[in-house]
Amino acid sequence: MNVRVPYLSEEAIEADAESLLAEYQLAWHPTSIPPVPVEDILENFLGLSLGFGDLREMLGFDDVLGATWVEGRSVVIDQSLSPEHPGTVEGRYSFTITHEIGHWRLHLPLCWKDPAQMGLFEEQRCQPSIVCRSSLAKERIELQADKYAASLLMPRKMVLEAWRGEFGNLNSHYFSWDGPCFSNRPVFIDNQPVDLENPTHRDIVIVEEFREIARRFALRFGVSVQAMQIRLENVGLLLRERPLDLFSSRTPF
């Protein structure tokens, strides 16, 4: 999309996602337990049409994931991401839907065309207002929609509640050279015990330990493990480094 996308702070994006969820909960479904029903929000609360289609064929891009037709109030997800498609991960599908919700909430004014064109809606014939391709994931408009998706699928409040339910408190977990600070469990990678003394494994161990926690939460929130891990780090519950402590005698690694 060749328009200038204004800067939006992460806080502003998250605030809008929280606001959308609150509006939905108030008007439609007072759920406060994950997973967030993003299909229901898109179709019934926002009143958009959801569909699956061969976007790669339709739009001529090999890496297209989803598209939004603003005037037609329609979102089409590439059929390769459809939940019944073999090998499809539910979390990736949910994230793509929510990513399109993000575009709808954040970028609608940038895409709105002359109302005279509204009567022309027909997905197969009209070009979509927004096309989401994996190769364009680093563009500002896509990063904003990604942030929105993470905030809506994994609302901070629900994440904190889930964490409290799991660990009994809201303390962050972090990892040190000598292993995870919160657990005495041995660490395994591909079913093989990992030598925590060996610093070359450090990064792998961290990633694997993070994933173990993220995996459990990802199941609850209906998202991919990777998305959950990023969100847990973003919320400040999983830390890659031991936080600096003014009164600690131990030198941070």
Next chain:
Amino acid sequence: MALKDKKFGDTVRDLRKAKGMGLREFAKKVDMSPTYLSKVERNEFRPPAEEKVVAIAEALDQDPDELLGLAGRVPSDLAEIVRSRPREMAAFLRTAKSLTTQEIEKLTQQAGRRKKRSKR
């Protein structure tokens, strides 16, 4: 809603949304894949087979015959009725074609009463 003024796919999508049912939820209810249903709804695919159209109509609380008509399909029992007595039924339908909807309804009621009497 006047069904005959719209395409089959648009009608199904509008009726589904009016009932507040999501695409996947509805697809599961009528035992179809979400992708296939989505393509039918967007008129990318032709309407499905008769039994699926009937399932869709029932899930949407609609008259199956009306939705089958919109799908451009003749219910299989009607086809069988015509096949069983082709000359009489064809003549009857051609004659009834020129009647108004109300006249056809009246005729149907009369035929129903006659059918009941003949059963006794």
